[in-house]
Amino acid sequence: xxxxxxxxxxxxxxxxxxxxxxxxxxxxxxxxxxxxxxxxxxxxxxxxxxxxxxxxxxxxxxxxxxxxxxxxxxxxxxxxxxxxxxxxxxxxxxxxxxxxxxxxxxxxxxxxxxxxxxxxxxxxxxxxxxxxxxxxxxxxxxxxxxxxxx
Amino acid sequence: xxxxxxxxxxxxxxxxxxxxxxxxxxxxxxxxxxxxxxxxxxxxxxxxxxxxxxxxxxxxxxxxxxxxxxxxxxxxxxxxxxxxxxxxxxxxxxxxxxxxxxxxxxxxxxxxxxxxxxxxxxxxxxxxxxxxxxxxxxxxxxxxxxxxxxxxxxxxxxxxxxxxxxxxxxxxxxxxxxxxxxxxxxxxxxxxxxxxxxxxxxxxxxxxxxxxxxxxxxxxxxxxxxxxxxxxxxxxxxxxxxxxxxxxxxx
Numbered sequence: 001x002x003x004x005x006x007x008x009x010x011x012x013x014x015x016x017x018x019x020x021x022x023x024x025x026x027x028x029x030x031x032x033x034x035x036x037x038x039x040x041x042x043x044x045x046x047x048x049x050x051x052x053x054x055x056x057x058x059x060x061x062x063x064x065x066x067x068x069x070x071x072x073x074x075x076x077x078x079x080x081x082x083x084x085x086x087x088x089x090x091x092x093x094x095x096x097x098x099x100x101x102x103x104x105x106x107x108x109x110x111x112x113x114x115x116x117x118x119x120x121x122x123x124x125x126x127x128x129x130x131x132x133x134x135x136x137x138x139x140x141x142x143x144x145x146x147x148x149x150x
Numbered sequence: 151x152x153x154x155x156x157x158x159x160x161x162x163x164x165x166x167x168x169x170x171x172x173x174x175x176x177x178x179x180x181x182x183x184x185x186x187x188x189x190x191x192x193x194x195x196x197x198x199x200x201x202x203x204x205x206x207x208x209x210x211x212x213x214x215x216x217x218x219x220x221x222x223x224x225x226x227x228x229x230x231x232x233x234x235x236x237x238x239x240x241x242x243x244x245x246x247x248x249x250x251x252x253x254x255x256x257x258x259x260x261x262x263x264x265x266x267x268x269x270x271x272x273x274x275x276x277x278x279x280x281x282x283x284x285x286x287x288x289x290x291x292x293x294x295x296x297x298x299x300x301x302x303x304x305x306x307x308x309x310x311x312x313x314x315x316x317x318x319x320x321x322x323x324x325x326x327x328x329x330x331x332x333x334x335x336x337x338x339x340x341x342x343x344x345x346x347x348x349x350x351x352x353x354x355x356x357x358x359x360x361x362x363x364x365x366x367x368x369x370x371x372x373x374x375x376x377x378x379x380x381x382x383x384x385x386x387x388x389x390x391x392x393x394x395x396x397x398x399x400x401x
Binding site for chain 1: 195196197198199200204207229232267268269270271274276277278311312315316317318319320323331332333334336337338339342347348349351352
């Protein structure tokens with residue numbers, strides 16, 4: 001019985017500790033809105049996550065330098081990056097950028113990771129769906145003016 | 151009904167019944183895996199974003215699911231062993247641990263191989279899903295190390311059962327990590343509102359693989375529990391009698 005009691009107490013303690021320890025630090029990336037609002041660690045590198053804004057990708061010819069903007073459908077943040085991109089990187093795609101805010105207010109990334117969503121489908125299905133979805137999200141892509149950036 | 155379970159808990163009875171149960175798990179399991187592997191590789195269409203690379207899902211998802219499932223089997227039977235002092239339950243728990251550890255390793259390895267081309271990284275420290283799955287691997291290692299460090303079987307059973315139960319906290323954390331925190335890993339595909347977010351031509355092979363892996367896990371577990379029971383009861387009379395009967399030696 002003692003062992004059972006100990007186990008129960010251990011489970012309770014372990015739950016409390018893990019959940020409190022993980023509450024904030026387990027956030028893999030910070031949403032764009034928080035970064036734009038200034039809620040990011042200034043003294044170290046961090047990750048920001050969002051979608052690549054359609055038509056925002058700019059590549060410097062003859063080099064690996066590039067810039068684009070990420071959005072969480074409320075705020076936008078310009079990102080600059082030099083290097084090789086993952087295969088899934090494209091406009092409209094979810095990405096996670098690691099780096100820090102540069103002197104010009106841009107996010108200077110040293111790593112770009114691509115996220116993919118939880119949907120799996122054949123290319124033909126995706127094409128017919130895409131038209132449908134773009135109609136629905138037409139308003140969202142505009143940014144809807146809720147961003148409280150300075 | 152209760153009598154059946156009571157009899158099942160007796161080691162000699164379990165030893166006999168486990169052998170006859172084995173093919174009922176192994177054969178359908180292998181058939182399902184055979185169908186799932188074929189349909190997953192050749193019949194299912196490529197993914198709209200990931201192309202053919204998504205097909206690693208047919209190993210990754212069953213392995214990840216079983217890494218957690220095996221832990222639940224291990225923790226629940228450890229709990230039963232602690233509460234009702236049931237030796238067979240402890241044997242099940244001990245037998246499940248290495249299987250679970252292998253499934254966890256398989257999930258981490260396939261995930262890493264998948265992550266390199268898709269996300270652009272083999273491994274990301276600080277990602278909640280990746281980290282909690284790695285913690286699961288260490289929990290299995292800790293459990294097995296603790297067992298082998300204590301010579302007395304009864305003491306090893308009790309101590310490791312407490313560890314298995316405390317570690318069970320990690321299983322829901324793994325599952326919900328992608329919903330509670332921001333993660334590189336995408337959200338759940340199969341268990342979500344509005345049904346699975348997957349083409350049926352991709353989904354059926356995946357379900358077949360998941361059930362197939364589960365049945366195979368059942369078969370391997372039965373085999374391992376039998377061995378474990380035989381080892382634990384090695385000084386008992388029924389084991390000696392059985393060996394003598396099998397070898398045909400005279401008493």
